[in-house]
Amino acid sequence: MEFGTQTIQELLEGYQAKQFKPSEVIEGYLKNISERDEKLNSFLQVRPEETLANAKKLDGRMNEVNQLPLFGIPIAIKDNFLVEGWQATAGSKVLSGYVSPYTATSVQRLESMGAVIVGKVNCDEFAMGSSNENSAFGAVRNPWDLERVPGGSSGGSSAAVAAGLATVSLGTDTGGSIRQPASLCGLVGLKPTYGRVSRYGIVAYASSLDQVGPFSKTVWDSARVMEVMAGFDDRDATSSKRSVPKYTEELSSKRTFTLGVSRSWLEGVDPEVGKSFEAVLEAFKKMGGKVIDIDLPHTRYSLSTYYLIAPSEASSNLARYDGVHYGYRTPSAKSSEDLYSRSRGEGIGREVKLRIMLGTYALSAGYYDAFYLKANQVRRKIQEDFEKAFTQCDFVVSPTSPSTAFKLGEKTDDPLKMYLSDIFTLPVNLAGLPGLSVPCGLDSKNLPIGFQLIGKPFCESDLFTAAYQYEKVRGEFPLPSIAKGKG
Numbered sequence: 001m002e003f004g005t006q007t008i009q010e011l012l013e014g015y016q017a018k019q020f021k022p023s024e025v026i027e028g029y030l031k032n033i034s035e036r037d038e039k040l041n042s043f044l045q046v047r048p049e050e051t052l053a054n055a056k057k058l059d060g061r062m063n064e065v066n067q068l069p070l071f072g073i074p075i076a077i078k079d080n081f082l083v084e085g086w087q088a089t090a091g092s093k094v095l096s097g098y099v100s101p102y103t104a105t106s107v108q109r110l111e112s113m114g115a116v117i118v119g120k121v122n123c124d125e126f127a128m129g130s131s132n133e134n135s136a137f138g139a140v141r142n143p144w145d146l147e148r149v150p151g152g153s154s155g156g157s158s159a160a161v162a163a164g165l166a167t168v169s170l171g172t173d174t175g176g177s178i179r180q181p182a183s184l185c186g187l188v189g190l191k192p193t194y195g196r197v198s199r200y201g202i203v204a205y206a207s208s209l210d211q212v213g214p215f216s217k218t219v220w221d222s223a224r225v226m227e228v229m230a231g232f233d234d235r236d237a238t239s240s241k242r243s244v245p246k247y248t249e250e251l252s253s254k255r256t257f258t259l260g261v262s263r264s265w266l267e268g269v270d271p272e273v274g275k276s277f278e279a280v281l282e283a284f285k286k287m288g289g290k291v292i293d294i295d296l297p298h299t300r301y302s303l304s305t306y307y308l309i310a311p312s313e314a315s316s317n318l319a320r321y322d323g324v325h326y327g328y329r330t331p332s333a334k335s336s337e338d339l340y341s342r343s344r345g346e347g348i349g350r351e352v353k354l355r356i357m358l359g360t361y362a363l364s365a366g367y368y369d370a371f372y373l374k375a376n377q378v379r380r381k382i383q384e385d386f387e388k389a390f391t392q393c394d395f396v397v398s399p400t401s402p403s404t405a406f407k408l409g410e411k412t413d414d415p416l417k418m419y420l421s422d423i424f425t426l427p428v429n430l431a432g433l434p435g436l437s438v439p440c441g442l443d444s445k446n447l448p449i450g451f452q453l454i455g456k457p458f459c460e461s462d463l464f465t466a467a468y469q470y471e472k473v474r475g476e477f478p479l480p481s482i483a484k485g486k487g
């Protein structure tokens with residue numbers, strides 16, 4: 001049997017019916033990685049022997065398939081998560097060779113419920129980027145078109161699932177890094193509410209914005225990963241104590257929803273993306289939903305707000321990569337100061353340096369009030385826009401990305417153009433809300449288009465329910481030919 005195209009739900013059914021064993025499934029996925037990933041560059045580390053040994057242990061536990069909600073599910077983990085015994089580079093030379101001494105809570109929960117890690121996947125350096133071209137280990141390519149980007153920063157996580165190298169994957173989303181690559185690769189990608197999933201064991205980028213979330217082919221699969229992974233963790237003081245619903249059991253509830261659209265926010269969207277988005281609105285209306293106009297007047301400041309807050313937090317978080325505490329140390333230092341500056345200079349890439357400088361500047365004495373403090377005040381305004389919108393509608397909806405996957409190199413010389421790829425995702429992190437990207441069509445170049453549902457805090461279940469309903473009317477979304485072993 002060929003493996004790669006299956007969903008979690010399909011694999012679980014197969015295990016229940018004793019059609020195959022975990023070791024057979026995992027072997028199939030490892031084979032796909034070895035045969036296909038040369039083209040994609042999505043995996044940074046695989047450990048086939050350990051992985052297969054873990055799968056074999058599950059072979060002897062087939063009678064537990066109903067107790068373990070992720071029994072024998074192959075999962076890929078972004079390389080900014082710590083998993084004991086595995087490397088964690090966060091896409092940076094400064095962390096190359098670093099081996100994690102412990103496992104992130106999110107990953108530990110998935111593993112304890114039967115998931116099998118097939119590898120650590122590529123990402124933009126310290127999760128900074130929208131195209132996965134900032135990785136110290138080379139760009140990742142989009143399985144739908146190898147000349148195009150998979151989106152970023154979790155491009156390895158999206159490419160791996162779309163190409164059939166893992167059933168699901170984990171990424172982090174600070175300003176769009178799960179939703180945007182999910183959209184560009186034709187997958188479902190969730191950025192949960194801030195505090196819904198533990199950040200313990202994640203390489204920090206911007207701590208007030210970072211969230212962990214899943215990539216999957218279907219809404220059901222996303223809901224399944226979340227019901228296992230979400231919830232309070234006493235090792236992350238920002239994680240919420242709210243109970244976690246059984247998301248998969250709530251999916252089929254019969255509800256209709258009111259969707260809010262901010263028309264001024266949609267300006268500049270690629271026409272084909274716009275058309276597909278309008279079709280989504282029509283589909284919701286046909287299901288009995290309502291679409292209303294809302295106003296989000298401060299979202300137009302999202303980009304400038306984000307690019308003050310995120311780099312400020314990053315400049316502080318990244319101060320620890322100094323050649324002494326972790327990872328890369330220059331071989332040629334003449335003094336301790338020289339050691340610090342050379343290790344950082346040689347170990348850290350250009351985009352990350354740019355952000356560190358920007359953040360240090362915004363936080364420095366005399367500028368703090370004008371930049372960092374101001375940005376936080378605008379952030380509050382953006383949150384209030386959403387709060388107001390949610391008095392009128394259940395969700396705010398938008399395209400996920402203003403365009404489909406762009407060509408490698410197309411935006412690398414123009415940071416602003418690159419940053420604009422996240423125009424629809426950034427405000428969601430600034431407001432701490434959950435956002436779900438769902439595939440809704442293909443453009444004339446056969447590239448996936450996605451739309452985004454933004455919900456009230458901790459209303460992931462509503463997002464899943466609405467997306468599940470939409471998925472039913474949309475029908476099965478295609479996979480790129482590489483996922484079927486072709487191309």
Ligand code: GLN
Pocket residue numbers: 127128129130152153172173174175176177178205310422
């Ligand atoms: N593209 C945005 C950035 O570079 C968002 C990245 C992310 O969500 N990790 O900051």
